[in-house]
Amino acid sequence: MSDREQNSSKRTTIYDLAKLANTSPTAVSSILNGTWKKRRISKRLAEEVTRLAEEQGYSTNIQASLLRRARSNIVGMIVPKYDNRYFGDMAERFEAMARERGLFPVVTCTQRNPDLEMEAAKELLSFQAETLIATGATDPDRITALCKAAGVTSINLDLPGSAAPSIISDNYAAARALTEMILDRCAADLGWTGPLHFVGGRMSDHNTLERLRGFRDAQTARGITPVEQNVLARGYSADQSEAALEQLRVTGPMGLFVNSTISLEGVMRWITTHRDEAEHPIRFGTFDWDPFGAFLPGNVGMARQDVGGMLAHLFALIENGGEVTAPILVPCSLESIAAAR
Amino acid sequence: MSDREQNSSKRTTIYDLAKLANTSPTAVSSILNGTWKKRRISKRLAEEVTRLAEEQGYSTNIQASLLRRARSNIVGMIVPKYDNRYFGDMAERFEAMARERGLFPVVTCTQRNPDLEMEAAKELLSFQAETLIATGATDPDRITALCKAAGVTSINLDLPGSAAPSIISDNYAAARALTEMILDRCAADLGWTGPLHFVGGRMSDHNTLERLRGFRDAQTARGITPVEQNVLARGYSADQSEAALEQLRVTGPMGLFVNSTISLEGVMRWITTHRDEAEHPIRFGTFDWDPFGAFLPGNVGMARQDVGGMLAHLFALIENGGEVTAPILVPCSLESIAAAR
DNA sequence: CTGAAAGCGCTTACAG
DNA sequence: CTGAAAGCGCTTACAG
Numbered sequence: 001m002s003d004r005e006q007n008s009s010k011r012t013t014i015y016d017l018a019k020l021a022n023t024s025p026t027a028v029s030s031i032l033n034g035t036w037k038k039r040r041i042s043k044r045l046a047e048e049v050t051r052l053a054e055e056q057g058y059s060t061n062i063q064a065s066l067l068r069r070a071r072s073n074i075v076g077m078i079v080p081k082y083d084n085r086y087f088g089d090m091a092e093r094f095e096a097m098a099r100e101r102g103l104f105p106v107v108t109c110t111q112r113n114p115d116l117e118m119e120a121a122k123e124l125l126s127f128q129a130e131t132l133i134a135t136g137a138t139d140p141d142r143i144t145a146l147c148k149a150a151g152v153t154s155i156n157l158d159l160p161g162s163a164a165p166s167i168i169s170d171n172y173a174a175a176r177a178l179t180e181m182i183l184d185r186c187a188a189d190l191g192w193t194g195p196l197h198f199v200g201g202r203m204s205d206h207n208t209l210e211r212l213r214g215f216r217d218a219q220t221a222r223g224i225t226p227v228e229q230n231v232l233a234r235g236y237s238a239d240q241s242e243a244a245l246e247q248l249r250v251t252g253p254m255g256l257f258v259n260s261t262i263s264l265e266g267v268m269r270w271i272t273t274h275r276d277e278a279e280h281p282i283r284f285g286t287f288d289w290d291p292f293g294a295f296l297p298g299n300v301g302m303a304r305q306d307v308g309g310m311l312a313h314l315f316a317l318i319e320n321g322g323e324v325t326a327p328i329l330v331p332c333s334l335e336s337i338a339a340a341r
Numbered sequence: 342m343s344d345r346e347q348n349s350s351k352r353t354t355i356y357d358l359a360k361l362a363n364t365s366p367t368a369v370s371s372i373l374n375g376t377w378k379k380r381r382i383s384k385r386l387a388e389e390v391t392r393l394a395e396e397q398g399y400s401t402n403i404q405a406s407l408l409r410r411a412r413s414n415i416v417g418m419i420v421p422k423y424d425n426r427y428f429g430d431m432a433e434r435f436e437a438m439a440r441e442r443g444l445f446p447v448v449t450c451t452q453r454n455p456d457l458e459m460e461a462a463k464e465l466l467s468f469q470a471e472t473l474i475a476t477g478a479t480d481p482d483r484i485t486a487l488c489k490a491a492g493v494t495s496i497n498l499d500l501p502g503s504a505a506p507s508i509i510s511d512n513y514a515a516a517r518a519l520t521e522m523i524l525d526r527c528a529a530d531l532g533w534t535g536p537l538h539f540v541g542g543r544m545s546d547h548n549t550l551e552r553l554r555g556f557r558d559a560q561t562a563r564g565i566t567p568v569e570q571n572v573l574a575r576g577y578s579a580d581q582s583e584a585a586l587e588q589l590r591v592t593g594p595m596g597l598f599v600n601s602t603i604s605l606e607g608v609m610r611w612i613t614t615h616r617d618e619a620e621h622p623i624r625f626g627t628f629d630w631d632p633f634g635a636f637l638p639g640n641v642g643m644a645r646q647d648v649g650g651m652l653a654h655l656f657a658l659i660e661n662g663g664e665v666t667a668p669i670l671v672p673c674s675l676e677s678i679a680a681a682r
Numbered sequence: 683c684t685g686a687a688a689g690c691g692c693t694t695a696c697a698g
Numbered sequence: 699c700t701g702a703a704a705g706c707g708c709t710t711a712c713a714g
Contacts, residue, residue, distance in 0.1 A: 106447065683714105684713105
């Protein structure tokens with residue numbers, strides 16, 4: 001019994017296949033990667049080798065192949081989470097779109113942990129990624145510096161990052177439109193005119209600052225004076241948002257801008273346990289989309305980032321080698337949720 | 342200006358580093374991978390090389406390294422989607438747990454597309470994965486066969502698959518408990534006693550069949566005769582579930598077992614557009630958990646799969662080389678949702 | 683046309 | 699102890 005039948009420590013190589021088919025490794029290689037037609041290899045031999053490869057469970061050792069080739073076609077992506085509709089959708093479509101373009105996607109998830117982010121970035125460079133996409137990273141510029149030192153293109157997705165080209169949602173415009181929608185529904189449903197509250201996100205975060213700017217401007221434009229103490233941007237987690245809301249003592253109607261579906265969980269817990277719709281009605285709008293958002297009582301609308309549009313820009317950027325000057329702004333769409341019947 | 346300053350086509354190697362530090366590639370290699378202590382290399386040299394590596398943006402070419410080493414430590418995983426709370430959570434925690442164990446996770450997403458599944462499996466074998474995990478695959482046995490031919494261990498996660506060891510949720514027990522919970526709440530809230538409806542999933546699917554068995558047995562045990570026409574398992578998509586429900590003409594109270602949060606979207610759309618709570622009240626329970634599930638009117642409980650527990654079994658299996666006879670059953674938990682106040 | 687041989691960037695057994 | 703050299707499994711320029 002041969003070694004490889006006995007234990008799996010050794011996989012089949014082109015040399016094994018060449019021996020079995022009584023031909024050269026060169027011929028096997030060219031048959032297996034499709035370049036054999038310009039080599040005048042007989043169709044019979046090509047079929048025989050292909051059959052043998054299948055029978056022996058052969059698969060190209062990609063390490064050896066990549067080591068030899070000039071380009072890897074690997075494009076790496078760092079996302080903070082998969083378990084989140086926005087980033088999950090992003091990662092999923094990124095993989096599909098990369099494959100469509102003959103690129104090789106390698107995605108890894110870093111849980112918003114700065115150390116893990118750097119480790120993952122180094123890992124992807126080790127994998128010979130030709131481009132590295134960072135989205136939702138805590139410190140994009142550090143990743144960019146690492147890539148620059150290695151001579152690798154890096155691109156920021158939905159992150160402003162000063163050092164690398166970036167593609168970001170038009171947070172300001174969408175936040176402004178969402179704020180208007182909340183104000184409209186507060187007026188229509190509750191006969192109440194603000195000022196609104198804002199919950200979720202971080203003041204150190206570019207996206208949060210842009211959304212706050214839209215939140216304030218929309219109110220100011222309607223003659224409402226935004227109240228600074230109404231802004232509760234103490235983190236993205238559901239618990240932090242819930243805790244921040246619990247400290248409020250708002251009686252009567254309330255209008256709320258929820259900055260992320262992560263915070264929305266905390267908001268819903270707070271509403272369910274602390275608010276009574278009859279006495280203290282609330283209307284809110286959410287930045288970011290969730291399929292169940294439309295069925296949550298009180299939710300009047302969701303700003304949805306254009307993941308497909310952002311990725312289209314991303315791959316256009318990759319194709320031209322990451323050359324760009326100003327950040328690319330991608331508009332969001334706004335989904336309005338009808339009042340309950 | 343040197344080549345690598347001018348363009349990035351060539352990355353720094355240990356040979357470049359050796360030249361710069363005036364030492365041998367062997368020494369650089371041992372310094373960089375930590376085996377230098379048994380080589381009596383001076384601390385001064387070690388620090389100098391480390392500094393140079395950083396300065397030059399060096400990163401180990403993992404392809405070359407893996408090609409030379411005996412083991413890859415790569416463990417591949419195929420998931421159908423990232424944009425789903427269950428699979429997203431699974432993928433995220435799989436990566437974290439693999440890293441904790443010094444393994445190298447490579448996850449890829451195949452959109453429930455059988456061809457993509459096979460392609461991805463081959464890709465992971467090419468990457469020299471030592472173990473391949475399939476979850477939510479449409480054809481696990483084909484993947485197992487591929488792995489077996491290549492001498493690679495494969496494991497099915499939440500899939501029964503006859504050819505490889507599998508770890509599956511105890512769908513029967515959880516479905517039975519969930520059904521009881523729905524019956525209880527129909528009785529308490531609506532004074533109504535069934536029989537219940539079932540929506541979502543596929544009859545060709547092992548998990549769906551097990552859940553249906555629990556669904557039927559729970560009713561039978563209470564003296565309710567399950568109605569076969571009440572079972573609407575025509576696929577997982579939200580649209581299919583919504584369409585199936587639209588064909589129903591149920592008046593009065595209704596109790597519903599929702600098989601997956603994916604179907605739940607369709608259920609919610611149908612309830613919102615076609616049911617009036619006052620005239621046609623509905624109570625439902627959901628198999629699989631979503632953070633917003635608790636806030637959906639009418640949802641009385643969710644069966645939540647124990648992702649952490651399944652993964653713990655998975656890594657135990659990996660460590661003992663995938664040796665196991667019977668499928669490992671992992672219990673689910675049941676989250677009850679209080680009635681709205 | 684076709685296959686032997688060089689070489690990708692590492693690691694490690696081994697000669698000195 | 700220490701570094702030159704072999705070799706991992708491929709691809710491809712090149713000699714015959």
